[in-house]
Amino acid sequence: MTETTSESAFPNAQRLLWAGFMAILAAGVGFSLRGGVLGLWAVEFGFTMTELGAITGGGLTGFGIVIILSSLIADKVGYGRLMMLAFILHAVSALITLAAPAAFEAGGKAGAYNCLFWGMFIFAVANGLAEAVVNPLTATLFPKNKTHYLNILHAGWPAGLVIGGLASAFMAAQKNEAGDVIQQAVDWKIQMSLFLIPVIIYGGMLFGQKFPQSEAASAGTTLGEMIGTVFAPLMLFLLVIHAMVGYVELGTDSWIAKITGSIMESGAKGMALFVYTSTLMFALRFVAGPIVHRISPLGLLFVSSILGFIGLTLLSSAQGAVICVVAATVYACGKTFLWPTMLAVASERFPKGGAVAIGMLGGVGMLSAGLLGGPAIGFKQDYYASQELEAKDAQTFKRYQADNESRFMNFKTVGLDGAKVGVLSDNGKELARVNTLLEEEGKTDENQTMLTNWWKSASTHAEADKPLVESAGLYGGRMALKLTSYVPLVMAACYLALIIGFKATGGYKAVHLDEQPELPNEPEALGTGES
Structure with a gap:
């Protein structure tokens, strides 16, 4: 663990840093667990890839909106109060998400979709509130080494991805070599509830703690001056770049385990690869400081982008597990430093922006991931998969096409029905198991009946259809x-x-408002009502 107290004027800096780490870890756990259950949702509720992309997008869109809005009021309302609200909303999001099966029984696919979408949205709101606090908080605690400590803070994200990924792997269905399920997956509702553990931990760590104001607020900078920094030409350019960071990092992370699992012909291997790359990111974020001292924050960002391009290009054409692992490693090294280093650059160049500058950057990145990244990558999968299948065998495509069109912006296509593809993947074994349970309980399910009737006809073509659909x-x-x-x-x-x-004007340099941040006269404490 890196020693922190010597680099900060605040006596509780280390505790606040690691509490923020746990808050971001909670977001990572929830994000990773959701990625692990997307396939279960597709089968249980019949979602297309575009619909799943919209659900994952809802989990990022709310994140972005709230980071922006709460950053505008963070110094006024108080960091402690915002963190308390984040804690409450994390719990509410779990309740709504877990209500999806009941909503499916009452209102069908639309009911389940609404529960999952809004559950993810509220989860994202909680994450947004937390991130609107912990980013400017860390920059304030360590004003002379922002890039290093913001990278340490955001190591909580890949740590959460690792924990969530491992949990998903251990709780996933186990199959034998013949493809028969020998152990059922742990109920996805139990899996999704695990993110509440780090939520409880960060709540306990922050309770009663005193929070400093941002650098800008401590220096007397007004909200208008903070907002004004957003419209500086350089800051506007950084916002555009960070929108691309959100698209390529978080948008891709929503799908990467599923896609690499298809490449390696094993969903378990795809999740294992995701855990490996997240572990690599976690470790690398602790060494950002020494790297930045050698090549500058912008140099690190440039190299990272090149590696990201190479990694994704290699992944798109990878054949076999070995090449897939190599490509994913390159991609992971590329994306590791992008997000936190961009936050550091904005804070170093625009210290008067305070929580607003960092919050606006993070918010734009999340909005891009939610509105563009997740849905667009899901749409592209639907579009090219359906085009490929229809070109090879129109009849097979008709058997597996979704009932409704998938849309992204002004584009539309007809994707493949996730529930039907799921039935094909195990030759109807899970469908038969569920039917048996319903019969034993004396229950009927309209969606299950429709799927069963469809399979009676489609199963006669399954042997020929399966390789075409998978391909x-x-x-x-x-x-x-x-x-x-x-x-x-x-x-x-x-x-x-x-x-x-920057080289033409003397090189990149961090801008400091004060050589030493001052302790606020009346710091606030979470749970004490002080502000």
Whole structure:
């Protein structure tokens, strides 16, 4: 563990840093667990990839909106109160998400979709409130080494991904070599509840703690002056770049385990690879400081973007597990430093922006991931998979096409029905098991009946359909990664332009409001009502 107290004027700096780490870890756990159950949701509720992308997008869109809005009031309302609200909303999001099966029984697919979407949205709101606090808080605690400590703070994200990924792997269904399920998956509701553990931990760590104001607020900077920094040409350019960071990092993370699992012909291997790359990110974020001292924050961002482009390009054409692991390693090294280092650059160049500057950057990144990244990558999978399948066998496509069109912005396509593809993948074994349980309980389910009737006809073509459907799904995933790889390439060009621009004016340097941050006269404490 890195020693922190010597670099901060605040006696509780270390506790606040690691409490913030746990808050971000909770977001990572929830994000990772959700990725592990997407397939279960597709089978249970019949979602297409675009619909699943919209649900994951809802879990990022709310994140972005709340970071922006809460950053505007963070110094006024108080960091402690915002963290308490985040704690409450984390619990509420769990309740709504877990109500999806009951909503499905009462209102069908639409009912389940609404529960999952809004559950993810509220979860994202809680995450947004927490991030609006912990980013400017860390920058305030360690004003002379922001890049290093913001990277340590955001190591909580991959740590959460690892914990959630491992939990998903241990609780996933186990199959034998013949493809028969020998151990059922742990109920997804239990899996999704695990993110509450780090939530309880960060709540306990923060209770009663005193919080400093941001650098800008301590220096007497007004809210108007903070907002004004957002409209500086350089800051606007950073916002555009960070929108691309959100798209390529978080948007891709929503799908990467599923796509790599298809490439390696094993969902378990895809999740294991996701855990490995997240572990690599976790470790690397602790060494950002020494790297930055050698090549500067912008140099680190440039190299990271190039690696991201190379990694995604290699993944899109990877054949076999070994090449897939190598490609994923390159991609992980590329995306590791992008998000926290961008926050550090904004804070170092615009210290008068306070919580607003960092919050606006993080919010734009999350909005891009939620509105563009997750849904667009899901849509691209639907589009190319359906195009591939229809071109190879129109009748097979008709058997597995979704009832409704998938839409993204002004584009539309007809994707593959996740429930039907799920039935095909195990030759109807899970469908038969559920039917048996319903018969034993004397219950009927309209959606289950429709799926069963469809399978009676489709099963006669299953042997020929299965390789075609699987191949089409893999093609859709590959194409989605290939198109996404161009985003970090554009980012690299932007960073290179910034490097050249700063070099022409004396080089990149951090701007400091004060040499030493002052302790606030009346610091607030979480749970005490002080402000």
